[in-house]
Amino acid sequence: MGDPRIEAAWKRFQHRLDTALPHEVTQELRDLFVPDHVIEELLRRHDVETTRIASLREPLAIGRENTLPWYTGPRADDKNWPAFEGILRSGLGEDAAIKIDEASTRVVAMLDHPATPTFRSRGLVVGHVQSGKTSNFTGVVCKAADRGYRMFIVLSGIHNSLRRQTQARLIRDVVDRNRPLWHQITSTEHDFVPPPNAQSFLASKDQRLLLVVKKNAFVLRKLRDWLEQAQEQLGNCPTLIIDDEADQATLATRKINPLIRDVITRLPKSCYVGYTATPFANLLSDPMDHEDFYPRDFILSLPRGVDYQGPETLFGRHPLDGEDPAEVPGGLDMIRSVPDDELDDLRPKKLSGSAGFKPTVTASLRRATLWFWLATAVRHSRGHQDQHSSMLVHAHSDTRVHDSYKAPLTMLRDEVSAGLMAGDAALVEELRLIWAEESTRVGPEGGGPPPTPDGRTTPPPGAVVRPATRK
Numbered sequence: 142m143g144d145p146r147i148e149a150a151w152k153r154f155q156h157r158l159d160t161a162l163p164h165e166v167t168q169e170l171r172d173l174f175v176p177d178h179v180i181e182e183l184l185r186r187h188d189v190e191t192t193r194i195a196s197l198r199e200p201l202a203i204g205r206e207n208t209l210p211w212y213t214g215p216r217a218d219d220k221n222w223p224a225f226e227g228i229l230r231s232g233l234g235e236d237a238a239i240k241i242d243e244a245s246t247r248v249v250a251m252l253d254h255p256a257t258p259t260f261r262s263r264g265l266v267v268g269h270v271q272s273g274k275t276s277n278f279t280g281v282v283c284k285a286a287d288r289g290y291r292m293f294i295v296l297s298g299i300h301n302s303l304r305r306q307t308q309a310r311l312i313r314d315v316v317d318r319n320r321p322l323w324h325q326i327t328s329t330e331h332d333f334v335p336p337p338n339a340q341s342f343l344a345s346k347d348q349r350l351l352l353v354v355k356k357n358a359f360v361l362r363k364l365r366d367w368l369e370q371a372q373e374q375l376g377n378c379p380t381l382i383i384d385d386e387a388d389q390a391t392l393a394t395r396k397i398n399p400l401i402r403d404v405i406t407r408l409p410k411s412c413y414v415g416y417t418a419t420p421f422a423n424l425l426s427d428p429m430d431h432e433d434f435y436p437r438d439f440i441l442s443l444p445r446g447v448d449y450q451g452p453e454t455l456f457g458r459h460p461l462d463g464e465d466p467a468e469v470p471g472g473l474d475m476i477r478s479v480p481d482d483e484l485d486d487l488r489p490k491k492l493s494g495s496a497g498f499k500p501t502v503t504a505s506l507r508r509a510t511l512w513f514w515l516a517t518a519v520r521h522s523r524g525h526q527d528q529h530s531s532m533l534v535h536a537h538s539d540t541r542v543h544d545s546y547k548a549p550l551t552m553l554r555d556e557v558s559a560g561l562m563a564g565d566a567a568l569v570e571e572l573r574l575i576w577a578e579e580s581t582r583v584g585p586e587g588g589g590p591p592p593t594p595d596g597r598t599t600p601p602p603g604a605v606v607r608p609a610t611r612k
Contacts, residue, residue, distance in 0.1 A: 204439030221283035224318035245280030255289035255379035265436035268443035343374035387415025
């Protein structure tokens with residue numbers, strides 16, 4: 142155990158750092174005649190913690206090299222992060238929770254200290270598709286709220302469905318865990334509606350404000366004008382702006398781009414952090430334009446999850462300089478081509494034919510659908526009944542063509558279901574052959590053939606794997 146007086150001083154030092162910059166706290170201690178050896182020990186600990194965060198191997202990060210480190214990580218007496226961490230541990234497990242903890246800590250360390258007199262910084266977090274970006278920025282919101290950021294504006298796409306989904310998730314994972322600490326200005330039912338008396342909302346320091354806002358010109362104008370009413374109060378309201386899908390609408394749009402800029406210019410203390418899996422447009426924006434969204438302050442790349450399957454999994458890639466070609470992923474045998482002579486049966490020849498198009502269940506579509514049902518049946522037999530399983534048939538950009546597939550696929554489902562109930566020998570043999578061929582081309586974890594429901598690695602002669610059917 143260390144000196145209890147030093148331990149108590151360290152806790153007080155950390156809490157004071159929530160509302161003042163490190164050099165200001167140090168000067169306060171000297172003004173109070175705190176012994177030099179105590180101050181030196183506190184600064185040493187602060188340096189150790191900030192260095193530990195800066196040296197994390199993941200996520201990879203660049204930027205902020207000349208900025209004074211301030212964030213020392215979450216503390217035991219925090220409110221928002223420990224509550225969310227509990228959700229992560231129960232839902233994703235210990236290892237996943239630790240990864241999200243470290244990655245979100247790294248992002249928060251890149252933010253400006255909320256006590257900085259003024260700041261308008263720009264950052265970018267790059268993550269893979271479906272690789273935990275939402276969990277990361279939820280963790281960042283929690284940790285920033287625990288350290289003095291007061292307003293959180295989440296720009297959530299251009300569609301109502303995504304905005305509602307994001308709002309509901311933040312309510313569940315953040316707001317509901319600490320109701321007295323939060324005030325929702327938006328809700329699952331309503332996008333931003335300006336509350337009366339913006340000054341009173343923004344003057345209170347006891348609550349954190351949450352706004353989940355669509356990237357819509359009408360909504361953003363209302364938000365801009367509402368903020369304009371409270372310029373005096375905004376000087377004491379450190380704001381974190383999370384731009385979910387930052388490559389969508391934010392850049393190079395005649396209406397949305399300038400309106401998001403207008404919102405940010407109303408905020409004297411704001412840090413904009415874009416999240417995207419496709420950062421190319423963000424990185425190609427003008428770095429000399431300080432009002433644009435080039436990530437001039439920092440960029441982080443979130444680690445790829447163990448279960449993530451992206452383009453490399455499907456197609457492989459060429460070796461980079463210095464890589465051993467034998468160690469470069471070559472892609473799994475998962476791609477099946479649609480024969481040219483089936484195309485006219487699967488999509489209209491011209492865009493004008495979309496309205497009345499009626500697709501045919503071709504041989505390749507039938508085989509793909511049967512394989513999906515077989516795979517789903519095997520997952521059910523292995524106890525995965527409650528896990529998501531879906532198949533997308535995407536033959537055209539027109540949603541009317543998407544809808545036209547409902548009738549023939551429903552008919553195919555009913556035909557297969559009836560055939561299985563009747564013990565159709567030809568259908569059973571067709572399913573057996575599809576299973577035997579496909580299951581040997583890609584096995585579990587990209588290795589050998591997967592086991593059949595009874596645990597065998599290859600289907601025994603005459604084996605039948607019955608697909609799950611719904612009535």
